[in-house]
Every structure is written in C-alpha cells, then in structure tokens.
Amino acid sequence: MSPRSRSIEEGRRGKKREAGDEAKAVDEGAIHPKYENIEDIPGVGPATASKLMEMGYATVESLATAAVNELVMAGMTDKAATRIISLARDATEVRFVPASEILARRANIQKLTTGSKSLDDLIGGGLETMTITEFYGEFGTGKSQICHQLCINVQLPPGKGGLGGNALYIDTENSFRPERIMQMARKTGLDPQKVVSNIVVAEAYNSDHQILILEKADQVIKSNNVKLIVVDSLMGHFRSEYLGRGALAARQQKLNSHLHRLERLTIAFNAAAVVTNQVMAKPDDFFGFGAYPVGGHIVGHRSHSRIFLRKAAGGRGNRVARLIVSLDRPEGECIFRIAEEGISDAEEEK
Numbered sequence: 001m002s003p004r005s006r007s008i009e010e011g012r013r014g015k016k017r018e019a020g021d022e023a024k025a026v027d028e029g030a031i032h033p034k035y036e037n038i039e040d041i042p043g044v045g046p047a048t049a050s051k052l053m054e055m056g057y058a059t060v061e062s063l064a065t066a067a068v069n070e071l072v073m074a075g076m077t078d079k080a081a082t083r084i085i086s087l088a089r090d091a092t093e094v095r096f097v098p099a100s101e102i103l104a105r106r107a108n109i110q111k112l113t114t115g116s117k118s119l120d121d122l123i124g125g126g127l128e129t130m131t132i133t134e135f136y137g138e139f140g141t142g143k144s145q146i147c148h149q150l151c152i153n154v155q156l157p158p159g160k161g162g163l164g165g166n167a168l169y170i171d172t173e174n175s176f177r178p179e180r181i182m183q184m185a186r187k188t189g190l191d192p193q194k195v196v197s198n199i200v201v202a203e204a205y206n207s208d209h210q211i212l213i214l215e216k217a218d219q220v221i222k223s224n225n226v227k228l229i230v231v232d233s234l235m236g237h238f239r240s241e242y243l244g245r246g247a248l249a250a251r252q253q254k255l256n257s258h259l260h261r262l263e264r265l266t267i268a269f270n271a272a273a274v275v276t277n278q279v280m281a282k283p284d285d286f287f288g289f290g291a292y293p294v295g296g297h298i299v300g301h302r303s304h305s306r307i308f309l310r311k312a313a314g315g316r317g318n319r320v321a322r323l324i325v326s327l328d329r330p331e332g333e334c335i336f337r338i339a340e341e342g343i344s345d346a347e348e349e350k
C-alpha cells in the first residue's frame with residue numbers, strides 16, 4: 001500500500017471511529033433498552049408478540065411492569081411469563097441522575113426563530129434544541145411552510161435567531177420545494193443558492209423507510225453540521241399503512257421508537273426537531289376545535305411543544321397558532337402571516 005493510500009485508509013478508519021463515538025453518544029443520551037421491540041426478547045415469537053400487542057403490551061417497558069397472571073391469560077405458561085417479564089425488567093434501564101446534571105445539559109439549549117416574533121414569543125423565544133416541536137392542523141394551514149422557513153433560519157448565526165447549522169428534511173409527502181426555499185431565503189440576506197445546498201433531503205417511501213432514514217441519520221447529521229431535523233409529515237405513512245384498530249398497537253410501538261430515536265438525536269447533537277401532523281375530525285371534540293392530531297398520546301408525550309394551526313378569518317395569509325401542550329409555557333394563541341417572502345408577524349390592521 002502506498003503511503004498516500006495508507007493515509008487515506010487511516011483517515012477513513014479515523015472517520016469511522018468518530019462516527020461510532022457519535023452513535024455511542026446517541027445511545028448514552030437517553031434510557032436505552034437492550035431490546036428495542038418486544039419481538040427482540042428471546043422467547044417472544046411473532047405469534048406471542050401479536051397476542052401481547054393485542055392485549056396492549058406494545059413496548060418492552062410495558063412488559064417490564066406486567067403481572068404474571070395477565071400474561072398467563074394470554075396463553076403463556078407461568079414459567080414463560082415470569083421469564084419474559086424478568087428479561088424485560090433487566091432490559092429496561094433506569095437511571096437516577098442528580099437534577100444538576102439535567103440543569104447543566106439544559107444550559108446548552110439554543111433557540112431557533114420561526115420568522116415571526118409573536119410565534120416565537122408564544123413558544124418561549126423560538127424552537128428549542130434538544131426538543132421535538134410539533135405543528136398540526138388541516139391542509140394548507142402552513143405546516144410545510146414553517147418547515148421550509150426553519151430550514152433557512154437555522155443557517156443564520158445565533159445572534160440572528162439561527163443555530164449556525166444546516167437542515168435535514170425528511171420528506172414523506174413530496175412537500176419539499178427548493179424553489180420555495182430560494183424565494184424565502186432572499187429576505188434573510190443569505191445567498192439563496194447556498195441556503196438550498198445546505199439542506200439535506202431524504203425522501204421516505206413508506207413508514208419503515210422513514211424509520212430507517214432516522215436510524216442511519218447520525219453520520220449525515222454530523223458531517224453536514226445539521227442543527228435542524230424536519231419530519232414532514234410524521235404520520236402520513238403510518239396512517240395509511242396501519243389501518244384498523246387491530247394495527248394500532250403495532251403502529252404506536254413503531255412510532256414510539258421512531259420518536260425516541262429523534263429525541264436522542266436532538267440531545268446528542270444539540271439540534272432542534274420539528275414534526276408536522278394532520279388532524280382528524282372529532283365529533284366529541286377534545287380540544288374544542290373539532291379536530292385532533294393523528295397519532296394519539298405517543299406523539300403528544302414525545303413532542304414537548306404541540307402547536308395547532310388554523311387559518312385566520314379575513315384571509316391575507318394570516319394564520320392562528322395555538323400552543324396546546326408545553327412543558328413550561330402557558331397555553332395561548334397568536335397570529336402570524338405566510339407571504340411570498342416567508343413567515344412573518346401579521347400586518348397591523350390599517
């Protein structure tokens with residue numbers, strides 16, 4: 001091997017090691033069971049797994065807290081049930097950390113501007129890093145427009161509301177439009193051509209592909225200095241592929257680990273994540289708007305801020321954003337605007 005090719009080879013190996021270290025950091029970033037899914041537990045075959053899921057045991061954590069007689073009712077022997085529960089308990093890591101450790105981690109949180117001061121104020125100064133923010137609403141309410149704007153804003157320096165990094169856009173519905181990015185970028189003073197080339201796009205063809213993209217994303221995130229991960233939309237594929245009540249538990253299990261992965265990436269890379277979600281009409285109206293987000297509790301628990309969007313009366317590109325769930329902010333509403341140059345505050349009434 002020539003000295004030159006040797007050094008390239010060593011360089012590659014060095015790179016590999018770095019990427020491995022990063023993956024380790026992702027794993028260490030959060031509670032990480034040895035078994036990702038219940039089928040991974042030795043002794044849980046496909047038939048047992050589907051029986052357990054039907055009974056509502058969709059995650060390793062839920063099995064860790066199950067009672068033996070409940071599993072016996074599912075047709076398992078006493079011995080098998082005891083064994084499976086014990087394996088699930090061993091696999092479920094429980095970490096006790098001093099609150100000061102969490103405080104130190106949170107000191108690194110940065111904020112990313114949406115382009116509208118009122119919307120930023122509503123959510124506490126912009127989208128937080130190490131956190132998943134969810135925008136949900138009917139079609140045309142501006143979910144994808146916000147995602148596009150964030151992909152530009154993340155490239156601004158921190159002093160200007162950005163994170164000085166790039167974006168990864170996971171596109172599940174063919175929503176990404178580079179032309180729109182260039183149009184919006186003009187107002188920011190950044191070079192539109194450069195802005196487009198700093199966005200990495202991954203098109204997801206189905207929910208498994210979507211999951212895989214995120215599983216493989218850590219190297220792309222690191223080598224492209226990605227500080228914003230967009231999943232637009234989060235639920236589109238899951239919703240069309242897992243039909244009927246029988247498929248619900250399996251869907252929620254996959255969704256849970258997908259979101260868990262996203263959360264770990266945001267922590268490991270101090271990045272922001274934004275997911276979009278459609279709504280379903282709901283006659284008994286939980287939120288009082290006649291609509292609620294697809295995906296149920298799992299998305300709600302994993303996304304730390306949930307913002308409901310709707311069109312404002314009077315048109316002019318105005319939208320109403322309502323903060324529905326936030327760990328540390330009161331509920332509230334604001335109006336912002338979608339225009340040719342992007343997301344901004346709504347114009348004052350003349």
Ligand SMILES: Nc1ncnc2c1ncn2[C@@H]1O[C@H](COP(=O)(O)OP(=O)(O)OP(=O)(O)O)[C@@H](O)[C@H]1O
Pocket residue numbers: 137138139140141142143144145146175278317338339340341
């Ligand atoms: N160039 C533009 N200038 C002004 N407004 C625009 C422009 N492009 C898009 N919009 C506005 O954004 C709307 C589309 O919003 P967007 O694509 O973000 O919807 P969405 O919430 O993602 O919907 P879906 O659920 O279908 O994905 C348009 O109806 C229009 O009001």
Ligand SMILES: [Mg+2]
Pocket residue numbers: 143144145175232
């Ligand atoms: Mg959209």
